[in-house]
Amino acid sequence: MTTKLENVRLEFAARLNAALDLAGFPSGENGRQTALAKAMTALGHKVSQNGVRKWLIGESTPSIEKLPDLACIAQTTIDWLVTGVGISHKDNQLTNIVTMLQNLSVEQRKVIFEVGNAFALSTSPTTEKREMGEGQQVATSGKQIC
Incomplete structure (x- = not known):
């Protein structure tokens, strides 16, 4: 036993x-x-x-x-x-995107956010446009995340 x-x-x-x-x-x-x-x-x-x-x-x-x-x-x-609780396997593509975003300037992230919103609006009629505020900024630590 x-x-x-x-x-x-x-x-x-x-x-x-x-x-x-x-x-x-x-x-x-x-x-x-x-x-x-x-x-x-x-x-x-x-x-x-x-x-x-x-x-x-x-x-x-x-x-x-x-x-x-x-x-x-x-x-x-x-x-x-x-x-055994939670996500069993990370999405490497998503992790890579977050890492790339961390290395961009605030202005560059705003442009990416606007492009993402435009794309979301064009592909999904129920998506609402959101403005990038202080709480939505991506961390700028520059550290590679896992």
């Missing part, structure tokens, strides 16, 4: 593997653990291939400090990895 903690680990492993499948990671156990260990190491985490293997088979779970980067690599959310 499995304990509640074992079930949590196995469910996490199943979600992690599913997300990695969708993210295009190698499907073989050795290839996947090698690729994931390299990706985590490249982001500054000290992770062994054996440690990653344990995450992938449900023997252990990563520390909380590793979860944001692990979710990023797996192209999912922390919430979904940990609980």
Whole structure:
């Protein structure tokens, strides 16, 4: 009989593997653990291939400090990895659009917003035109988001 903690680990492993499948990671156990260990190491985490293997088979779970980067690599959310609730796979195209918008000036974002509104109005008769106000500005941190 499995304990509640074992079930949590196995469910996490199943979600992690599913997300990695969708993210295009190698499907073989050795290839996947090698690729994931390299990706985590490249982001500054000290992770062994054996440690990653344990995450992938449900023997252990990563520390909380590793979860944001692990979710990023797996192209999912922390919430979904940990609980199974929420979006299971991020839309990379949408993420790329948001990243590009972050790198634009406020004036450039206003132009993009106006073009988007014009396009929405031309394709959907029920869409109302909105003006870009202070609360609708895209963050300008310049950081790549995951």
